[in-house]
Amino acid sequence: MRTGAGHGGSTVEYVLGIDVGTSGTKSALFTRDGKLVDLAYQSYRIDYPGEGRAEQETGDWWNGLVQTAGLVVRRNDAGDGVAALSLSTQGGCTVLMDGSFTPVYPAISWMDRRAGEVSLQLQEEIGVDELYRVCGWSVVDSLCFPTLYWFRKKRPRVLDGVRYFGSTIDYLNYRLTGRFAIDYTNLALTGFLDLENRGHSDRTLAIVGLARKNLSEIVPSGAVIGRIREDAARLLGLSRRPVVVSGAHDRYCESIGAGAVGPGDCVLGAGTSWVLLAISDGLLFGDTGTDGGFIRSIFPGIHPVENRFGLMTVVPYGGNSLKWFRDVMRPGCPFEKLNEDASKIPAGSDGLLFFPISSSARGKGGFLNVDAVHTMGHFTRAVFEGVALMNRAHFDLFGEVGAGVKSLTMIGGGAAGVLWPRIVADVCGVSVRVPESREAACAGAGVLAAFGGGLADSIEEGSRLFAGPGETVRPEPDETRLYGDLYENYMHMIGRI
Secondary structure, three states: OOOOOOOOOOOOOEEEEEEEOOOEEEEEEEEOOOOEEEEEEEEOOOEOOOOOOOEEOHHHHHHHHHHHHHHHHHOOOOOOOEEEEEEEEOOOOEEEEOOOOOEOOOEEOOOOOHHHHHHHHHHHHOOHHHHHHHHOOOOOOOOHHHHHHHHHHHOHHHHOOOOEEEOHHHHHHHHHHOOOEEOHHHHHOOOOEEOOOOEEOHHHHHHHOOOHHHOOEEOOOOOEEEEOOHHHHHHOOOOOOOEEEEEEEHHHHHHHHOOOOOOOEEEEEEOOOEEEEEEEOOOOOOOOEEEOOEEEOOEEEEOOOOOOEEEEEEEOOHHHHHHHHHHHHOOOOOHHHHHHHHHOOOOOHHHOEEEOOOOEOOOOOEEEOOOOOOOHHHHHHHHHHHHHHHHHHHHHHHHHOOOOOOEEEEEOHHHOOOHHHHHHHHHHOOOEEEEOOOOHHHHHHHHHHHHHOOOOOOHHHHHHHHHOOEEEEOOOHHHHHHHHHHHHHHHHHHHHO
16 A cells, blocks of 8 residues: 655655554554655464464564565665654564574464463462552463463473563564564563563562563663664665664554543544553553453553553454444445444434443343334444443543543544444543544554654654544534433443343
């Protein structure tokens, strides 16, 4: 995909924002003031070698980076102009390396659940609540920490000869610069971050038998890691050696790229899952567990912007609810038609309620209050509304810990149509901004590159430039009142799902 004309041979300064995701890598070339010049994407596979297993080849990450970044550089003749680059990456993957930083085993994906076999043992060593207070995450079967615990207990010989333990971003930073470096947002998802002290957690390291020398060094997001190696520069078509700037986890990069960086701001990544990241000016923790069937989980972290923190939460089956409904109930129906049909139904779907799968403690979902007046259009709109109502429940979680949402920026597939941003604004009672650019993760990495490369005075300044213009949907008071009454019933009924 090419989005702008090249500037062949000019002295324009560029930055590269590279998003290394679960299923593929995107590389975006930006001017220093945030204009998207070009974009390229390359997919790669996820292997499932057994039940609960999910693995990837680290070489695929590297090849995806080289091919996409090299493409946008070469076809815009930008080799002389790239001043800096930075990475946005998936978090929570585990890479086992020998003394020369060569992987000795496939990368264990964040989707892998093998550590569930030893979760009870691990909880005897460090409880879920203690782990949550250490690194901000309480999940005990997907972080690097429990994965390595599984290897120690179940496959210890695999670790023979392994000297370094990394994840996606520090492995790629090493290949780019020769420096094994990670940022706070990604270190949190390894389970080896001490949030309070902003360092490695001696507690979790001791449980799996590691020392700090076995892990990457911490370089805060936006700080320079080093210049790109000569061999990597050649592969990317760069005739000068730009600086590589420490990046961030993709959700944090999205917040920067979408312009949501101030206290009270929140970015909603409306994809397969709906992931919310609220911004606060203090480190805040919530209570884990369930309340009336509703799963309560908020994950705090250190935001790349100085003196800012993030609070992340997930509506697990957000966007996938609409896909499931389409595939099962209306196979082959274009999503545009779903939007059109749902928009003809009044707010509240005449009492029909939809609960996304995995929104309750039992993991179930479904429709309630089905009546003879309900048409397929009602069922369709109820899906849109049910996901938005669950989104509001997560807003309430933010409010309970002192991080009330004042403004929402919505990105991803769910933001592409007119209807869902409108419903979210009315249900949650906040204005919803939809940025013009759809590449928030790449843009966030681009901002960090611009800041670290000396092309932006601050991450906030870069965020405003790279986010660009957008449309704002403001809540309608009458609709918000209607949804407020519906929400009370919704939360009362969720325990029955």
